[in-house]
Amino acid sequence: MSRWEPNASGRLQRAALELYSERGYDQTTVTEIAKRAGLTERTFFRYFADKREVLFYGSGILQERLVQGIDDAPDTLSPLDAIGAALIAAAEPIEEIREFSRRRQAVIAANPELQERELIKLAALSTALRDALRKRGLADLAASLAAEAGLAVFKIAFQRWVDESGDSGGRTLAQLIRESLAELKTVAAGSGPA
């Protein structure tokens, strides 16, 4: 029963999300998630601390990818464009899981405790982005602002990507990130009327 299972974490995440969507988050137990995935509870707890963390497993991976993306960005890029490049690189694997992401957002939107957890994760992500920008030699204030602005671009692009139905053109997350980043620059540069 403790043998290695191929893609166990992915199977558990999909099973959990199915059950949260069908029955509600509060009504679902770890036992049921493991059963739906065809795995044991012991395997579940090898990957996740509890049923809440199943929904936030991807947040840690996203943070690692974004920090790596900023580290990898050419020195010639401005701070905001370095974040933009990191966001677009991190978007690629996410494009594959649009339906998963949509259902995840719906589960979180229905539960205040999960919303709080999401906000905590986003705040941690902002701090990680700021620290990655500092490593590029950026001063504190500029790094904090660029991190917050970059995170806003991602949050807003991600929400639009999740909300967009196929018949509205089905733009990619990368396209929506580019559009949001360009719009942020316009907003920040604007000196005329709204």
Added chain:
Amino acid sequence: MSRWEPNASGRLQRAALELYSERGYDQTTVTEIAKRAGLTERTFFRYFADKREVLFYGSGILQERLVQGIDDAPDTLSPLDAIGAALIAAAEPIEEIREFSRRRQAVIAANPELQERELIKLAALSTALRDALRKRGLADLAASLAAEAGLAVFKIAFQRWVDESGDSGGRTLAQLIRESLAELKTVAAGSGPA
């Protein structure tokens, strides 16, 4: 015992913050807060739902002031400058309560539950700013980005204001908001290296 008490909510807020700082948030009861303020528990519950809400009473007032400030901003201002004007107007009464704000931040920083609450309040504030900008005729995407950017300016300026000790020059919150807003514009305009 139920007579009107002058500035009861202010006295309760100060008493609560003193006790949270002295004994810790978890160790303080509503009974103790009311006693310290020289008021009854009944008066406490006339203003606050629970001991947590005492710390967030100001958030609602800030939100009202910011929305009003955006409504009042001249049409000739860009969205971000309209938020900037609203932030600077809202900063004025806050300048008076720096020590209170500093202790409040310390209590919140020491307690994950309070940090979550703070993030929820900030998310609500972002939504309120976005809606106020939409009322000025701004499109959804630009309004969302300007609201998030404006909120980042405030958060970062506020944190610096709270952190700064008197001997670092003791800049006002309004000055720090102006500086953060200018830096955000520089960051967003930058196309060169970090």
